Amino acid sequence: MSALPTLPHDAWSAWHPQELANRLAAVVRPWCVVGGWALDLWHGEETRPHEDLEFTILRGDFALFRAALSGLRLHAVGDGHVEPLGVGEAPPADKAQVWCEDVAAACWRVDMMLEGGTPETWVYKRDPAIRRPRGEVVHVTEGGIPYLAPEAILLFKAKYRRDKDEADFSRALPKLDAAQRRWLGACIARAHPGHAWLEAL
Structure with a gap:
């Protein structure tokens, strides 16, 4: 370089x-x-x-x-x-x-x-x-x-859970449809078992 x-x-x-x-x-x-x-x-x-x-x-x-x-x-x-x-x-x-x-x-x-x-x-x-x-x-x-898509962005953000990530999740959650919630929940359960967002999803 x-x-x-x-x-x-x-x-x-x-x-x-x-x-x-x-x-x-x-x-x-x-x-x-x-x-x-x-x-x-x-x-x-x-x-x-x-x-x-x-x-x-x-x-x-x-x-x-x-x-x-x-x-x-x-x-x-x-x-x-x-x-x-x-x-x-x-x-x-x-x-x-x-x-x-x-x-x-x-x-x-x-x-x-x-x-x-x-x-x-x-x-x-x-x-x-x-x-x-x-x-x-x-x-x-x-x-x-x-x-x-928002569910994919939130999957990335689930790893860090910085203040802005928590705020982004809270803001997005009410707008996610059932299919988006199912996909995000399944992926987080695979990548981060026991994650706090799973209960909300």
Whole structure:
């Protein structure tokens, strides 16, 4: 990797998801917003401040998305380390997160996650046995922004249970339909037996 200096880890001034969608409008490969923003796209409003913006792509499509975001400098992230990627350099196989730096503005704009699966199948990265048709688990807003379904976002959030995760779960729970609750409950029971959210589901 190159030895370029990196920004402070907290130097975030993230785009709105619509800005990301505009920049990726010509890309035909799968991608979607994840994290807290995905829940707010589902809610149809911004329910809380967001420190960053996360989206996910298939690892094999990295070069394509890098080209679409050619104005940004990319950095591989993992284990608390942020390492600039050289021109044409792909993230190491053991890294699945890439922060995108707006050099001119001296800030991070978006966090790109690299996932497994296929264009047809979404695979939960922490347990590949949990998978669904991508067409089921990726929704699209009226404005054309793809986002991961709320039940899948909450499955990720169940591991950490930070204050914002608890708030996101409480806010989303009344809106989840029976099928979403069943799927989320089954997945949490598999991934986190005895989890406190199971009773609520």
